[in-house]
Amino acid sequence: MDQKTLLSTIHSACARGVQLIPPNILCASIGSIGLKDPFTMPMTATLQDCLDAMQKYKVGSLLVCDAEGKLKGIFTERDFVMKVMGKVSNLAAALVTDYMTKDPVREQPEASLAFALSVMSHGGFRHVPIVDHEDIPIGIVSVKDVVDYFVQKMLDGIFDSIDIDV
Amino acid sequence: MRVVHRFQNERMQLELSISDDKLKLFAQVVPGEKHEDAQVSELIEQLLQVTVEPLIEGVVVDDIIAQLREGKGCEGRRIAKGESPVLGRDGKLVWLVRRFKPGNSNQPTKELSDFYNLGLFENIEAGKEVARLYKPTSGSPGMDVQGKPLPSRAGKAFNARFDKTIQFKPDESRDDYQTLIATVSGYAHEEGDKVTICETLVISNNLDYEMGHIDFVGGVKVGGDVQKGFHIKARGDIEIVGSVLGENQLTSDASIIVRGFHQGGAESFVRARANYTVGIAQGVQAEAGGTISVKKEARDCTFRASVAVLAPEAIIVGGTVWCVKGFEGKQLGNDMAVRTVVEIRNELEVTAEYRQVEESISKHEAALAALELHIGPYLQNRKRVPLLNPKFRMKITDLIGKYDYVQASVEKLKEKIKAMKAAKPPEADSRVNVTGVAHAGLVLSTSAFSLEIKDSQKGPISYRPLEASSEWVVQEYQPLFKG
Numbered sequence: 108m109d110q111k112t113l114l115s116t117i118h119s120a121c122a123r124g125v126q127l128i129p130p131n132i133l134c135a136s137i138g139s140i141g142l143k144d145p146f147t148m149p150m151t152a153t154l155q156d157c158l159d160a161m162q163k164y165k166v167g168s169l170l171v172c173d174a175e176g177k178l179k180g181i182f183t184e185r186d187f188v189m190k191v192m193g194k195v196s197n198l199a200a201a202l203v204t205d206y207m208t209k210d211p212v213r214e215q216p217e218a219s220l221a222f223a224l225s226v227m228s229h230g231g232f233r234h235v236p237i238v239d240h241e242d243i244p245i246g247i248v249s250v251k252d253v254v255d256y257f258v259q260k261m262l263d264g265i266f267d268s269i270d271i272d273v
Numbered sequence: 274m275r276v277v278h279r280f281q282n283e284r285m286q287l288e289l290s291i292s293d294d295k296l297k298l299f300a301q302v303v304p305g306e307k308h309e310d311a312q313v314s315e316l317i318e319q320l321l322q323v324t325v326e327p328l329i330e331g332v333v334v335d336d337i338i339a340q341l342r343e344g345k346g347c348e349g350r351r352i353a354k355g356e357s358p359v360l361g362r363d364g365k366l367v368w369l370v371r372r373f374k375p376g377n378s379n380q381p382t383k384e385l386s387d388f389y390n391l392g393l394f395e396n397i398e399a400g401k402e403v404a405r406l407y408k409p410t411s412g413s414p415g416m417d418v419q420g421k422p423l424p425s426r427a428g429k430a431f432n433a434r435f436d437k438t439i440q441f442k443p444d445e446s447r448d449d450y451q452t453l454i455a456t457v458s459g460y461a462h463e464e465g466d467k468v469t470i471c472e473t474l475v476i477s478n479n480l481d482y483e484m485g486h487i488d489f490v491g492g493v494k495v496g497g498d499v500q501k502g503f504h505i506k507a508r509g510d511i512e513i514v515g516s517v518l519g520e521n522q523l524t525s526d527a528s529i530i531v532r533g534f535h536q537g538g539a540e541s542f543v544r545a546r547a548n549y550t551v552g553i554a555q556g557v558q559a560e561a562g563g564t565i566s567v568k569k570e571a572r573d574c575t576f577r578a579s580v581a582v583l584a585p586e587a588i589i590v591g592g593t594v595w596c597v598k599g600f601e602g603k604q605l606g607n608d609m610a611v612r613t614v615v616e617i618r619n620e621l622e623v624t625a626e627y628r629q630v631e632e633s634i635s636k637h638e639a640a641l642a643a644l645e646l647h648i649g650p651y652l653q654n655r656k657r658v659p660l661l662n663p664k665f666r667m668k669i670t671d672l673i674g675k676y677d678y679v680q681a682s683v684e685k686l687k688e689k690i691k692a693m694k695a696a697k698p699p700e701a702d703s704r705v706n707v708t709g710v711a712h713a714g715l716v717l718s719t720s721a722f723s724l725e726i727k728d729s730q731k732g733p734i735s736y737r738p739l740e741a742s743s744e745w746v747v748q749e750y751q752p753l754f755k756g
């Protein structure tokens with residue numbers, strides 16, 4: 108399909124009242140998009156521990172919590188590239204607390220998706236930890252999770268609008 | 274602080290104290306005459322009188338001895354440390370969606386606020402995850418600096434009552450929490466320890482700036498009036514006990530009932546997939562997939578009903594009534610001969626069934642267009658799909674499968690329309706029934722011919738359009754629906 112045909116298809120769908128992005132999608136709460144469980148590390152963890160965990164679980168961010176489980180910091184791939192690589196020779200001797208982003212912006216699961224996106228955009232970060240009212244992490248949301256959710260809702264919206272008759 | 278041990282020899286004078294929380298041991302050391310001969314082992318030997326080996330901080334001991342050999346003492350230096358008990362955490366319920374809290378909006382407290390869109394609740398579809406119930410944790414005991422255990426405390430379970438609208442997600446293997454899912458569509462509500470999903474949104478007073486516009490997945494009941502300019506969109510029934518005061522848009526996938534007065538307006542409309550019932554209406558534009566019922570009076574309204582308009586005890590003055598099966602009313606028009614039109618359209622194209630199939634085709638075509646957007650060039654060039662990476666290939670293949678499925682469905686619907694057109698049209702049995710008076714100014718019309726009443730006629734009578742002679746005839750009253 109060439110560019111012109113694609114545009115014509117978009118216009119045609121919109122003219123038929125297809126809502127390519129369902130209304131109120133941005134009002135949905137972050138908790139409702141299917142929160143991923145966070146990977147947490149204690150404050151005594153070293154950079155080597157964090158690197159091992161990131162490689163083992165194939166994740167790009169780790170939440171650092173105190174003994175009570177409360178969120179104290181976040182350590183991401185970006186922190187690793189900007190603060191550690193080429194600068195720290197002995198990863199096993201360096202504590203994550205010295206390299207993590209301390210006291211990161213966090214949200215509660217009832218906050219809206221629009222607000223979470225706004226926070227990520229203005230703050231320039233890709234992950235937002237989700238905590239409960241005791242500041243204990245219950246999940247983490249990334250820009251990718253939000254985009255995946257939007258695409259899924261767009262597809263769901265298409266099928267919800269019709270009654271298949273075959 | 275409490276002194277627990279004293280020791281003195283020719284190399285050192287030692288005093289050990291314990292902190293009030295019994296977790297830390299502090300040493301005070303004064304050098305003796307032969308301090309240069311001080312040994313680590315003799316300090317540890319004294320420490321073991323008070324504490325246990327794993328809690329002793331070896332680095333500190335070495336440093337104290339090194340300092341002592343140089344003739345330096347220390348005062349209040351921590352030399353051993355116990356472990357605090359970790360208390361068990363209480364169980365808790367963590368909501369993943371917003372709960373309905375009247376008067377607690379998401380609007381900013383500064384700058385501009387949109388009081389029409391307050392976002393007081395969140396629409397929850399059946400099957401959606403709504404909350405997590407965290408289990409209590411047992412905690413772990415600690416040890417004081419003297420090696421005695423410090424007991425912990427287990428957390429308490431969270432007591433919440435769930436009704437059948439919420440259930441635990443089956444087949445979940447989590448140790449720390451259980452996920453709760455909604456079994457019905459609605460909004461989340463928590464009152465005391467009772468947690469539920471409400472299928473009907475009940476607004477006990479007026480719908481105004483306190484609630485804003487309503488867009489809800491269930492039914493809506495307004496106990497008071499709907500103030501001017503406020504809209505309601507609902508998947509279930511909408512019931513308004515009071516009045517609708519103008520410029521309102523009411524949309525329901527089921528029925529709409531306005532028990533009081535309904536004022537229309539230039540930007541207002543009523544769309545009910547099933548029926549629309551109103552007490553008194555003025556200037557209302559209403560469309561219903563079923564019947565439209567007027568209890569007392571309708572002035573200058575435009576009603577479009579896919580079945581019938583029923584007003585057996587009501588007065589209809591001015592405006593236009595469109596219906597398929599027919600109309601039944603007490604009084605049509607008034608003494609002032611205000612033009613009041615009743616249009617009977619019993620062609621196949623205006624029947625509820627035909628319109629439903631036609632609407633379904635339209636939606637299918639829109640869905641196909643939207644799917645085309647998602648699939649992109651791979652829809653036309655399916656040979657490229659196997660070359661994609663496995664994850665993307667799976668998604669595109671799935672979407673193409675769905676596209677074909679919708680395509681087959683739309684073809685079937687088109688065949689259905691063709692069959693409906695080919696079939697013999699049902700015998701027209703439409704009529705306009707007047708039980709009271711049909712006033713001068715009343716116009717009865719079909720797509721082909723019409724009749725204007727010049728002199729008022731008393732009922733009960735039936736007006737029936739005869740296709741064969743292209744005229745309206747007056748007949749003895751026959752009810753619109755038998756029984």
